Amino acid sequence: MIHECKQQHDIMSKSKLTYSPDDFTRFDESNDFTFYSQDRFVNHLDSLALSSVRSLIGELVIEDNPVILDLMAGWDSHIPESIRSKKVVGLGLNRNELDNNPALNQVVIHDINADPILPFPDDTFDVVVNTLSIAYIKRPFEVFSEVGRILRQGGLFLVIFSNRMFLKKAVKIWREADDDERIILVEDFFNTTGKFEKPTLFISRGKPRPESDKYFHLGIPSDPVYALYADKKSTFTRRNPRPNITSAYGKPLDNRELRAREKSVGKTLCCPHCGERLSKWAVPDNPFCQTWDNEYMFICFNDHCPYYVRGWELMYRQTNKTMSYRFMYNPDKDCTMPIPVPSAKALKDGIIL
Numbered sequence: 001m002i003h004e005c006k007q008q009h010d011i012m013s014k015s016k017l018t019y020s021p022d023d024f025t026r027f028d029e030s031n032d033f034t035f036y037s038q039d040r041f042v043n044h045l046d047s048l049a050l051s052s053v054r055s056l057i058g059e060l061v062i063e064d065n066p067v068i069l070d071l072m073a074g075w076d077s078h079i080p081e082s083i084r085s086k087k088v089v090g091l092g093l094n095r096n097e098l099d100n101n102p103a104l105n106q107v108v109i110h111d112i113n114a115d116p117i118l119p120f121p122d123d124t125f126d127v128v129v130n131t132l133s134i135a136y137i138k139r140p141f142e143v144f145s146e147v148g149r150i151l152r153q154g155g156l157f158l159v160i161f162s163n164r165m166f167l168k169k170a171v172k173i174w175r176e177a178d179d180d181e182r183i184i185l186v187e188d189f190f191n192t193t194g195k196f197e198k199p200t201l202f203i204s205r206g207k208p209r210p211e212s213d214k215y216f217h218l219g220i221p222s223d224p225v226y227a228l229y230a231d232k233k234s235t236f237t238r239r240n241p242r243p244n245i246t247s248a249y250g251k252p253l254d255n256r257e258l259r260a261r262e263k264s265v266g267k268t269l270c271c272p273h274c275g276e277r278l279s280k281w282a283v284p285d286n287p288f289c290q291t292w293d294n295e296y297m298f299i300c301f302n303d304h305c306p307y308y309v310r311g312w313e314l315m316y317r318q319t320n321k322t323m324s325y326r327f328m329y330n331p332d333k334d335c336t337m338p339i340p341v342p343s344a345k346a347l348k349d350g351i352i353l
């Protein structure tokens with residue numbers, strides 16, 4: 001125990017953040033095998049968020065025939081079929097889930113909280129993925145350092161997380177943090193080991209929850225997906241650099257096409273970003289709207305519109321606030337502009353057509 005704490009403490013002491021002694025404690029400190037011996041063949045996120053997880057893995061793993069470790073694996077590794085791996089190893093606690101995971105060629109049962117030394121030789125893997133599980137790691141500094149050891153030079157470590165968790169097994173600091181703080185934490189785990197390049201942040205949030213989802217009726221957006229990923233430091237430069245993916249919405253519309261569509265909005269009354277018909281919206285009679293003299297505006301209320309969806313990510317990055325904007329056309333001035341919205345429901349009660 002003293003040895004355990006010392007290792008974690010030695011690495012942690014290099015961190016730029018300050019941790020408290022109980023940060024990595026949990027409500028349930030019983031043996032992890034007990035909790036995870038129960039099979040959970042469930043999806044931990046809604047289908048849209050899971051598809052973002054899959055595409056991100058698909059886009060970032062650029063190695064030919066990579067050897068992949070799914071660290072803290074369950075029954076689904078979220079690895080798309082487009083990746084022709086040489087081998088995928090799943091390390092986790094539940095034998096039945098792992099045996100039923102179609103992506104895996106090898107299963108390793110190992111409790112990383114009891115022993116963070118990963119049971120693999122140095123330089124074994126091209127890619128290590130850790131999905132929806134980082135909340136449960138008690139000794140993250142040691143584990144990240146170990147990942148740095150078992151990855152080959154230039155290999156990818158991809159950590160994907162959201163905001164759902166088994167509360168009693170999540171460590172205190174994770175449980176009590178908000179999404180921004182969790183990003184900072186994971187970034188710190190990467191940086192403090194000194195074994196990785198500067199991590200890149202990926203965010204996908206604010207997207208509409210799929211109608212088929214069991215929580216759709218609550219009106220909450222799709223589960224957010226955050227990822228931090230970095231290559232292990234290496235003495236050579238890659239010939240094919242890894243893509244820099246920071247958002248799930250791909251490239252915005254081509255500028256020329258967008259300008260052309262914007263010019264014709266007055267005639268078509270269609271959103272240039274998604275092509276949907278704009279809704280006629282009554283300008284409310286309140287002091288915040290007195291800058292507009294007209295009674296009506298035309299707004300795109302399509303919750304799938306890329307302009308609106310991307311807005312959540314952009315506003316979050318720029319202001320740290322949970323808000324987006326919708327596309328609005330002012331018929332009196334014949335001009336277009338964004339109108340800020342704090343939620344998907346906002347302004348909708350003003351729709352008149």
Ligand SMILES: C[S@@+](CC[C@H](N)C(=O)[O-])C[C@H]1O[C@@H](n2cnc3c(N)ncnc32)[C@H](O)[C@@H]1O
Pocket residue numbers: 032036044071072073074075076091092093094110111112113114130131132133136
């Ligand atoms: C929420 S599930 C996520 C499973 C999978 N990675 C996914 O994305 O669907 C958490 C996983 O972490 C694994 N896990 C939890 N504590 C662990 C530990 N101490 N050592 C190894 N694996 C652990 C469990 O076996 C479980 O499969």
